[in-house]
Amino acid sequence: MPKFGGLTTIGDNCFVMIGAHVAHDNQIGDNVVMANNVSLAGHITVGDNVWFGGLAAVHQFSRIGRNAFIGGGAIVVEDVIPFGSVVGNHAKLSGLNMVGLKRRGFSKAQIQGIRAAYKAIFLGEGLFKDRLDQAKKDFANNELAMEIIAFIRESERPICKPG
Numbered sequence: 549m550p551k552f553g554g555l556t557t558i559g560d561n562c563f564v565m566i567g568a569h570v571a572h573d574n575q576i577g578d579n580v581v582m583a584n585n586v587s588l589a590g591h592i593t594v595g596d597n598v599w600f601g602g603l604a605a606v607h608q609f610s611r612i613g614r615n616a617f618i619g620g621g622a623i624v625v626e627d628v629i630p631f632g633s634v635v636g637n638h639a640k641l642s643g644l645n646m647v648g649l650k651r652r653g654f655s656k657a658q659i660q661g662i663r664a665a666y667k668a669i670f671l672g673e674g675l676f677k678d679r680l681d682q683a684k685k686d687f688a689n690n691e692l693a694m695e696i697i698a699f700i701r702e703s704e705r706p707i708c709k710p711g
Contacts, residue, residue: 551573551575551591551593551609552573552574552575552591553573554572554573555573556570556571556572556573556574556575556576557574557575557576558570558576558580559576559577559578559579559580559596560578560579561578561579562576562578562579562580562581562582563580563581563582564582565582565583565584565585565586565602566584566585567584567585568582568583568584568585568586568587569585569586569587569588570582570588571588571589571590571592571608572590572591573590573591574588574590574591574592574593574594575592575593575594576588576594577594577595577596577597577598577614578596578597579596579597580594580596580597580598580599580600581598581599581600582600583599583600583601583602583603583604583620584602584603585602585603586600586601586602586603586604586605587604587605587606588605588606589605589606589607589608589609589610590608590609591608591609592606592608592609592610592611592612593610593611593612594611594612595611595612595613595614595615595616595630596614596615597614597615597648597652598612598613598614598615598616598617598618599616599617599618599645599648600618601617601618601619601620601621601622602620602621603620603621604618604619604620604621604622604623604624605622605623605624606618606624607623607624607625607626609704609705610624610625610626610627610628610705611627611628611699611703611705612624612627612628613627613628613629613630613631613632613695613696613699614630614631615630615631615645615648615649615652616628616629616630616631616632616633616634616645616648617632617633617634617645617647617648618634618639619633619634619635619636619639619642621637622634622635622636622637622639623636623637623638623639624638624639624708625638625639626638626639626705626706626707626708626709627699627703627705627706627707627708628641628708629641629696629699629700629707629708630692630695630696630699631644631645631648631649631662631666631692631696632644632645632708633645633646634708636711639708640708640709640710640711641670641708641709641710641711642710643666643710644659644662644663644666646659649662658692661687661690661692661693662692662693662696664687664693665683665687665690665692665693665696665697666696668682668683668686668687669683669696669697669700670709670710671710676709680697680700680701683697684697
């Protein structure tokens with residue numbers, strides 16, 4: 549069943565290099581860069597300012613959060629959080645897209661807040677669900693941290709985690 553009415557849309561100011569494939573019923577945000585031979589299956593949502601390294605591939609129905617970085621050759625089979633950086637086959641969360649955050653003009657304070665939330669959610673002790681619940685309380689006043697938390701909670705697929 550189509551998520552976006554069967555229509556693929558590509559946002560403004562995107563750079564799609566040679567051999568890249570964007571399948572049916574995808575929604576691609578603004579300022580997305582897809583290097584050579586990137587392959588996006590159907591029904592994928594890609595946020596704004598996402599960079600894909602060459603030969604990366606994304607499984608159908610996946611979501612890629614804004615300002616994420618997908619490393620070259622990565623095979624993405626799970627949702628990627630906003631501001632995340634993933635590498636490998638199958639892709640694992642390798643940290644935050646620090647280069648992208650700096651290039652996009654995020655302040656040091658904003659980046660520190662995102663890093664603190666990332667550590668609390670993905671690198672803390674205990675069950676993932678409990679860490680996520682605690683992060684929602686601890687970072688309630690941090691809009692960017694709450695964006696990550698909301699993305700995870702809204703996900704219908706597994707979330708790419710550190711490996």
